[in-house]
Amino acid sequence: MAKLIDGTRNKLSSRRGFLKAGLALGGMAATTGAIAGEGDPAILEKKDWVQYTGDGVDARPYGTPSEFEEHVTRKNVAWLTADPVSSVNFTPLHELDGIITPNGLCFERHHAGIAEIDPAEHRLMINGLVEKELVFTMEDLMRFPRENRVYFLECAANTGMEWHGSQLNGCQFTHGMIHNVMYTGIPLKYLLEEAGLKTNAKWLLPEGADASGMTRSLPLAKALEDCLVAFKMNGEALRPEQGYPLRLVVPGWEGNMWIKWLRRIEVGDQPWHHREETAKYTDLMENGKARHFTWEMDAKSVITNPSPQAPLLHKSGHTVLSGIAWSGRGKVDRVDISLDGGRNWRPARIDGLSLDKSMHRFYYEFDWDGSPLLLQSRAIDSTGYIQPTRNELRAIRGTNSIYHNNGIQTWHVKSDGEVENVEVS
Ligand SMILES: Nc1nc2c(c(=O)[nH]1)N[C@H]1C(S)=C(S)[C@@H](COP(=O)(O)O)O[C@H]1N2
Numbered sequence: 001m002a003k004l005i006d007g008t009r010n011k012l013s014s015r016r017g018f019l020k021a022g023l024a025l026g027g028m029a030a031t032t033g034a035i036a037g038e039g040d041p042a043i044l045e046k047k048d049w050v051q052y053t054g055d056g057v058d059a060r061p062y063g064t065p066s067e068f069e070e071h072v073t074r075k076n077v078a079w080l081t082a083d084p085v086s087s088v089n090f091t092p093l094h095e096l097d098g099i100i101t102p103n104g105l106c107f108e109r110h111h112a113g114i115a116e117i118d119p120a121e122h123r124l125m126i127n128g129l130v131e132k133e134l135v136f137t138m139e140d141l142m143r144f145p146r147e148n149r150v151y152f153l154e155c156a157a158n159t160g161m162e163w164h165g166s167q168l169n170g171c172q173f174t175h176g177m178i179h180n181v182m183y184t185g186i187p188l189k190y191l192l193e194e195a196g197l198k199t200n201a202k203w204l205l206p207e208g209a210d211a212s213g214m215t216r217s218l219p220l221a222k223a224l225e226d227c228l229v230a231f232k233m234n235g236e237a238l239r240p241e242q243g244y245p246l247r248l249v250v251p252g253w254e255g256n257m258w259i260k261w262l263r264r265i266e267v268g269d270q271p272w273h274h275r276e277e278t279a280k281y282t283d284l285m286e287n288g289k290a291r292h293f294t295w296e297m298d299a300k301s302v303i304t305n306p307s308p309q310a311p312l313l314h315k316s317g318h319t320v321l322s323g324i325a326w327s328g329r330g331k332v333d334r335v336d337i338s339l340d341g342g343r344n345w346r347p348a349r350i351d352g353l354s355l356d357k358s359m360h361r362f363y364y365e366f367d368w369d370g371s372p373l374l375l376q377s378r379a380i381d382s383t384g385y386i387q388p389t390r391n392e393l394r395a396i397r398g399t400n401s402i403y404h405n406n407g408i409q410t411w412h413v414k415s416d417g418e419v420e421n422v423e424v425s
Pocket residue numbers: 106107108109110111112153154155156179207208209210212213214241242243254255256257258259260261
């Protein structure tokens with residue numbers, strides 16, 4: 001917390017007014033920060049950084065975070081990672097703010113490790129039900145018009161370990177199979193137009209160049225609507241982990257369809273029913289039947305701070321609660337917060353960009369009285385859909401599921417500020 005010195009009193013009192021205007025829960029607690037003149041060595045001692053010059057402009061040709069941020073990394077879960085080439089790691093959501101995921105922190109999900117591809121040798125082929133079967137080099141692709149769009153990518157298995165009850169201690173692990181970046185890419189429809197679709201073309205089969213040769217059936221209508229063949233993320237080339245030099249972007253739909261290291265798109269008249277859309281990424285219902293394709297990601301949210309990896313160190317008083325919300329069907333219109341396990345709800349403040357099929361950032365500022373809390377957030381998207389509770393989901397889906405768990409998450413804040421993953425009935 002910033003220390004309070006006399007000059008900032010005005011700022012604090014206006015913040016006080018703002019909190020009173022609707023966000024504060026109870027009466028205001030004591031001043032946030034120490035009164036100047038109490039002898040804090042952090043401002044009295046002469047530090048190295050004021051006495052000596054630092055690194056010059058030649059020291060860091062590609063910048064990396066401060067050494068004090070070394071703990072901010074993707075992490076995996078040992079028991080989920082029998083073999084790292086076919087596993088997942090998780091975005092450290094509790095360390096991030098705003099809506100953009102930094103490239104080096106985007107979670108990774110590989111079925112056969114990271115393909116390291118020389119772009120000069122990479123090709124994208126379009127074949128099947130087209131007038132001309134085409135092969136593009138990366139240079140060819142750079143001559144098509146491109147667009148910049150911010151989208152979330154969520155693995156359908158995100159939160160999948162929580163179907164049977166609370167399990168993983170941290171939003172990084174329960175909700176970290178998501179990232180949100182700005183893609184630069186070519187609308188897929190331009191490439192399909194170039195090849196010329198035959199009248200019976202209805203489905204696409206994008207294929208990856210990695211050793212898993214990942215394929216998924218994609219309805220043509222979605223491809224023509226908003227899919228991108230992306231080559232940049234957050235302004236720079238895709239990272240190898242994210243599919244360098246080309247990946248498919250399928251806005252709002254499950255991450256598995258976003259084929260990385262994209263090398264071929266076959267055009268057909270019906271879905272292929274390959275492994276990744278039958279044995280995997282399929283929702284098995286209670287009666288033993290499975291859903292036939294679940295593409296769209298339903299509205300979901302999670303409180304990232306506080307959370308098990310980010311306890312409340314200040315014990316009471318001014319508290320900033322924050323989190324993220326998203327919907328595969330549009331924007332997030334509202335996020336509600338409960339401090340008492342879903343009995344009472346109050347609207348959070350969505351801040352920053354509200355974009356279609358993109359992450360939204362919300363805040364809820366309140367005065368914590370130090371008593372235990374059961375924190376929940378629920379997202380309401382632009383279609384009016386309300387994020388369900390876990391038990392509402394189980395009532396419809398049963399308990400055979402792994403994928404598409406968008407149920408409301410509960411964090412139990414104890415009076416010492418520690419936070420644990422719990423469920424309320
Ligand atoms: N070629 C290829 N594409 C792939 C995968 C893969 O293993 N190979 N994994 C898929 C899965 S299951 C997900 S959730 C996303 C993960 O994207 P990310 O690694 O950028 O987070 O990529 C998808 N695309």
